[in-house]
Amino acid sequence: AQSVAQPEDQVNVAEGNPLTVKCTYSVSGNPYLFWYVQYPNRGLQFLLKYITGDNLVKGSYGFEAEFNKSQTSFHLKKPSALVSDSALYFCAVRDGGKAAGNKLTFGGGTRVLVKP
Amino acid sequence: NAGVTQTPKFQVLKTGQSMTLQCAQDMNHEYMSWYRQDPGMGLRLIHYSVGAGITDQGEVPNGYNVSRSTTEDFPLRLLSAAPSQTSVYFCASSYFGRGSGANVLTFGAGSRLTVL
Numbered sequence: 001a002q003s004v005a006q007p008e009d010q011v012n013v014a015e016g017n018p019l020t021v022k023c024t025y026s027v028s029g030n031p032y033l034f035w036y037v038q039y040p041n042r043g044l045q046f047l048l049k050y051i052t053g054d055n056l057v058k059g060s061y062g063f064e065a066e067f068n069k070s071q072t073s074f075h076l077k078k079p080s081a082l083v084s085d086s087a088l089y090f091c092a093v094r095d096g097g098k099a100a101g102n103k104l105t106f107g108g109g110t111r112v113l114v115k116p
Numbered sequence: 117n118a119g120v121t122q123t124p125k126f127q128v129l130k131t132g133q134s135m136t137l138q139c140a141q142d143m144n145h146e147y148m149s150w151y152r153q154d155p156g157m158g159l160r161l162i163h164y165s166v167g168a169g170i171t172d173q174g175e176v177p178n179g180y181n182v183s184r185s186t187t188e189d190f191p192l193r194l195l196s197a198a199p200s201q202t203s204v205y206f207c208a209s210s211y212f213g214r215g216s217g218a219n220v221l222t223f224g225a226g227s228r229l230t231v232l
């Protein structure tokens with residue numbers, strides 16, 4: 001079975017400071033890892049993914065994430081947070097094998113609050 | 117290009133009533149899925165489909181039914197609604213293969229269901 005843990009329910013950061021949202025995962029095969037963001041009363045929007053290749057992945061809106069296989073982590077980062085980054089962030093994983101289809105398992109979400 | 121369209125956006129049911137949540141995508145995606153979102157629990161997979169005529173159960177399938185007669189449509193049926201099914205439901209689709217957009221779920225805007 002695959003699983004995702006987002007250990008922080010909420011992250012508070014001042015505008016202009018670095019933002020980190022933590023994610024660890026468990027999967028039997030090679031992981032496909034994703035980050036999504038959800039703004040109030042909206043669906044989820046894709047930020048970035050790791051399939052293979054470079055461990056540092058760059059995505060939308062200045063976000064990036066680092067895949068660490070030994071620590072089974074995929075933390076989301078942004079060097080300088082904006083007030084508009086305040087939202088709910090979800091990490092997700094699937095097994096990279098074809099039999100897994102595109103069944104994603106999501107973490108519980110981390111609410112990010114960026115204060116001016 | 118409308119993406120993933122869900123209807124209705126809001127619905128109130130009484131216990132025991134049945135209803136169908138509609139989901140349609142115009143991107144020719146093979147994979148479609150239904151998730152429910154509950155506070156603190158992230159998104160949980162209900163049912164999914166890897167192509168027309170093929171469906172399978174996800175993590176929380178009880179009380180729900182799906183069918184996939186066309187590539188475009190993937191309706192979710194609640195057979196006899198219960199208060200535990202009060203939730204926000206999201207339909208999502210993706211395509212298999214390579215490239216930056218492959219395996220990335222595109223989400224609908226959600227359907228908020230209340231069962232009294």
